[in-house]
Amino acid sequence: MGDLADLTILDAGDGLRAGDFSSADLLEAVTRRAAVTEAHLHAYLTLDHEGAAQAAEAADASFAKGEDRGLLQGIPIALKDNMCTRGIETTASSRILDGWKPPYDATVVTRLREAGAVITGKTNLDEFAMGSSTENSAYGPTRNPWNTDKVPGGSSGGSAVTTAVGSAFGSLGSDTGGSVRQPAALTGVVGMKPTYGIVSRYGLIAFASSLDQIGPFSRSVADSVAMLDVISGFDPRDATSINAPVPNFGGSLDRGVAGLKIGVVTEFMGEGIDPHVITATRAMADRLAGAGAEVVEATLPSVEYALSAYYLIAPAECSSNLARFDGIRFGHRTQVEGTTEEMMAHTRAEGFGPEVIRRILLGTYALSAGYYDAFYGQAQKVRTLVRNDFTAAYGHVDVLISPTTPTTAFSVGEKAADPIAMYYSDLCTIPSNLAGDPAISVPIGLDDAGLPVGFQVMAPSLGEEVMYQVAAEVERLAGFTERALLATSTVVAP
Amino acid sequence: MSGWEAVIGIETHVELSTHSKMFCSCAVDVAGPPNSACCPVCLALPGALPVPNEKAIEGIIKIGLALECTINESSLFYRKNYFYPDLPKNYQISQYTFPVCEGGKLDIDVDGTTMTVGITRVHMEEDTGKSTHIGGGGGRIHDADHTLLDFNRAGVPLVEIVTEPDIRSAAEARAYGAEIQRIVFALGVSDAKLEAGSMRFDVNVSVRPVGDEVLGTRTETKNVNSLRAVQRAIEYEIDRQINVLETGGKVIQETRHWNEDTGVTISMRIKEESEDYRYFQDPDLLPLETSAEWREEIRRGLPELPAARRARFIDAGTDAVTAGLLVDDSDLSTLFEDAVASGASGRAVGIWLTGEVVAYSRRTGTPIPDTSLTAPHLGELTGMVDEGKLSFSAAKEVLIAVMDGEGTPGDVAEAKDLFQVSDSGAIESAVESVLAENPDAVNKIRSGETKPLGFLVGQVMRQMGGRADPKVVHSLLRKRTGA
Structure with a gap:
């Protein structure tokens, strides 16, 4: 038997319930894994050894008493560092929140704790979740475990990597334009963005409120379901939370795809997409057809404008969301003496990194008098068109499929100087955020360079059950069992 | 001000006296120890989110109904973006298009005549915290040594009532302010205390030659915190603007500050270009739906106005x-x-x-x-x-x-033995004795003078210790003297 750290959540849960090992053993396994991988990868910003040990002990005590709070009890889980954790430093990878310890837990954190999960620590991200490579972190980049010269994707790169290498059994990220699915694709794990409103945003440090949604990283589709089951559901503290029972996410995992109608998004199978990625996606589409699905072409004509609309809407919201970081009530405050305005301006100039400043400026401009209609107003119209495209497509198909990303992992530094090129890596993921629909990335293989390829399944609003049904079949057909080089303890054993 | 007509509009801010704040569950306790009624939401800590207070929405609907407004079935919250230390999020949640209430009116009585003031809109927003500027002498942020911030008031529900420019005089403005205050108080939605700041006015004033259709350039005067101040500030501003125009000057569109002590308005010297608040719909809040049933239920529960x-x-x-x-x-x-x-x-x-x-x-x-x-x-x-x-x-x-x-x-x-004596016997004997004592007066009356009659009434009353019914005394005296 291999290292415990390589088990799926469900297998680890079976072992816990069979008494084969304890939650403390699982924690020890991921801690050991982190000890050998972190120096190369820098996935974690904070490891909460003490809190995690206490949680593991509590979980073991529960098992001993026969208390079972579900599939996450005793399972070590990592959190992206833009989710508030009471008393544990939460920085959003920004200098401006250096040392800030929230006085409260985000709702997802509360739910994980109540389910008996063991929170290992906080993971690296692009500052305030703005980026697609986890290079924009004030605390240094995270590296891709498949090739440390490559980026892990972003913005939830740290969370993706912990799950990929086994320094956590699963992790949470946030997905505003693909920040869970894109790094999942680039690191070979399952990453999922739920329907907007089914997971509470309370305690998630906002980037773009109308697009942000917390979602799980996992090493299997079934693990993804187990995590979403715990974190989803109505939250009275989030006014955009859907006040209705959540779908039965895992109800159809074993049903296969026979009889389903699946649309391949034409716009994501041509220009701008790496030919090898297209080939891999097409091959999987054919295998789904072979498994009994009716695979057809589907078109989303407005998505060619989606990226532009996204880069107006998200910066506009962020320019307002990040106004609260002014040095007055929490976080970094400048040492420069001056007026109140000068204090706020210096604090923000010192505290925010260049990409965050770029987006605040973009967003401020897009909302300004005289420019609002041409930029923000127009972008909102495009958003409606994109939604309408999806609605029309779901009129004749059950799910849509596409590559998750235009390319596999790119090199560290490759796109750092070219924001537009970086923005393009979210081409296929952004439309689901604009529509508010669920989508998932499942690894389907490696390219010639040995880097993972992600496959995206998109479904209509609250269509998680059919999305997971197809994702599970993709997982079976792909049979993707490769593990990142650094994830294998034989290779990185000290 | 002969030859000139003033055009006035008023914005009234009303703090609602709900138990909890507009977007969080903190108690409304503005007078409590500084920063004792705050939480992650009203302090705008990272990750915190607003959730609207249903009681506050009920309050604004009551005000809207009392002012005969249309209550929008669906209204929208917007963010008004500006940086100020006592505004924790550095944006205020307010409304822009589709406020809760639109298009109402209020009849007011000014010196016995009734006039109608149009209500443009009544919208919902949140209050800011309170800044106390220490040092520098001016009590203003620009020259203060340091500033103390109290966030107890941050997030308290605030209703803004905006009139049409229907008001033509300071007296009308004052009557309007007084009637709004009465209504808000009668509705029980606010303590409506001007002196405590739970109700505040901004007055917009312009002047134009009588008969002109085009509006003059207006100023907005803030810090008008009593009904008397409404009247005085408007009177001052009308005079000032007429004076500016009559001496060949131009009224500048600007925000002015009423100084209660000196009785003048002063320019707040805000930059030439108007501030750009970059309003956009708040993505943290869904459209606010008010069902017909709810609106009707609130209407039925309205008290007498x-x-x-x-x-x-x-x-x-x-x-x-x-x-x-x-x-x-x-x-x-x-x-x-x-x-x-x-x-x-x-x-x-x-x-x-x-x-x-x-x-x-x-x-x-x-x-x-x-x-x-x-x-x-x-x-x-x-x-x-x-x-x-x-x-x-x-x-x-x-x-x-x-x-x-x-x-x-x-x-x-x-x-105290204060009952009047209506027993005509006792009064009659007093009348007889007064007549006997004052023959001169009786003669004067008989010769046509009426003045001494009052004197005789007084004499009888005195003899009766004030307890006689003066009407009875009067009629007896008239009968006996033939007056």
Whole structure:
């Protein structure tokens, strides 16, 4: 038997319930894994050894008493560092929140704790979740475990990597334009963005409120379901939370795809997409057809404008969301003496990194008098068109499929100087955020360079059950069992 | 200001007296120890989210209904973006297009004439924290040494009522402000205390030559914190603007600050270009839906409004001025309603309450509910005056003793021996003796002079110790002297 750290959540849960090992053993396994991988990868910003040990002990005590709070009890889980954790430093990878310890837990954190999960620590991200490579972190980049010269994707790169290498059994990220699915694709794990409103945003440090949604990283589709089951559901503290029972996410995992109608998004199978990625996606589409699905072409004509609309809407919201970081009530405050305005301006100039400043400026401009209609107003119209495209497509198909990303992992530094090129890596993921629909990335293989390829399944609003049904079949057909080089303890054993 | 016409619009901010704040569950406790009523939401900590307070929405709908507004089925929250240290998020959640209430009106009475002020909109927003600027002498942020921030008020529900530019004089503006204050108080949605800042006015003033259709350039004056200040600030601003125009100058569109002590408005010297608040719909809040059933339920629960109450008091016999005074004082109106309900004369009760009862309360510094006066006392007292048992001056003495707690009006009058003598036998003998003592006066009357008649009445009253019914004395004297 291999290292415990390589088990799926469900297998680890079976072992816990069979008494084969304890939650403390699982924690020890991921801690050991982190000890050998972190120096190369820098996935974690904070490891909460003490809190995690206490949680593991509590979980073991529960098992001993026969208390079972579900599939996450005793399972070590990592959190992206833009989710508030009471008393544990939460920085959003920004200098401006250096040392800030929230006085409260985000709702997802509360739910994980109540389910008996063991929170290992906080993971690296692009500052305030703005980026697609986890290079924009004030605390240094995270590296891709498949090739440390490559980026892990972003913005939830740290969370993706912990799950990929086994320094956590699963992790949470946030997905505003693909920040869970894109790094999942680039690191070979399952990453999922739920329907907007089914997971509470309370305690998630906002980037773009109308697009942000917390979602799980996992090493299997079934693990993804187990995590979403715990974190989803109505939250009275989030006014955009859907006040209705959540779908039965895992109800159809074993049903296969026979009889389903699946649309391949034409716009994501041509220009701008790496030919090898297209080939891999097409091959999987054919295998789904072979498994009994009716695979057809589907078109989303407005998505060619989606990226532009996204880069107006998200910066506009962020320019307002990040106004609260002014040095007055929490976080970094400048040492420069001056007026109140000068204090706020210096604090923000010192505290925010260049990409965050770029987006605040973009967003401020897009909302300004005289420019609002041409930029923000127009972008909102495009958003409606994109939604309408999806609605029309779901009129004749059950799910849509596409590559998750235009390319596999790119090199560290490759796109750092070219924001537009970086923005393009979210081409296929952004439309689901604009529509508010669920989508998932499942690894389907490696390219010639040995880097993972992600496959995206998109479904209509609250269509998680059919999305997971197809994702599970993709997982079976792909049979993707490769593990990142650094994830294998034989290779990185000290 | 001859030849000039003023055009005035008013924005009224009303702090609602809900238990909790607009977007979080913190208690509304503005006067509590600084920063004792705050949480992650109203301090705008990272990750915190707003959730609207249903009671506050109910409050604004009440105000909208009282002002005959249309209540939008769906209204939108917007962010008004500006940086200021006491605004925790550095944006204020407010409304822009689709406010909760639109298009209403309010009838006001100005010197006996009724006029209508159009209400453009009534919208929901949140209050800011409170800044206290220390040092520098000016009490303003620019020259302060440091500033203390209290976030207890941050996030308190605030309603803004905006009028059409229908107001033409300072007196009309004041009457409007007073009526809004009465309505808000009667609705029970705010304590409506101007002095405590729970109600505040911004006044927009412009002037134009009489007959012009085009509006002049307006100024917005802030820090207008009493009804008297509304009147004075507008009077000042009208004069100032006319003076500027008559001396060949131009009125600048700007925000001005009313200084209560010096009685002038001063420019707040805000940059030339108007501030750009970059309004956009708040993505943290969904459109606010108000169902027809909810709106109807709120409408049914509305209390009687001041105008309706005044009309009812006038029906009960008071004049308009008295009705206004009664309605403005809940202690007086309660006594009035109870006394009239038990059959007392509305006219008489109104006069006593707004006259001697108020005078007593002011003189002794005793709030009316702390005196011994009750509605049955008022009924008994006015009844005895009506029946001629008490003279007006005796009744006043009785009322004071009743308020002092000496007993019921009947007991007091008895104990002080203040009942009028209506027994004509006793009065007749007093009349006879006064006539006998004053032959000169009698002769003058008989020769056609009427003046001495009053003198004789006084003499009889004196002999009767003030307890005779003057009407009876008068008629007996006239009969006996043939006047």
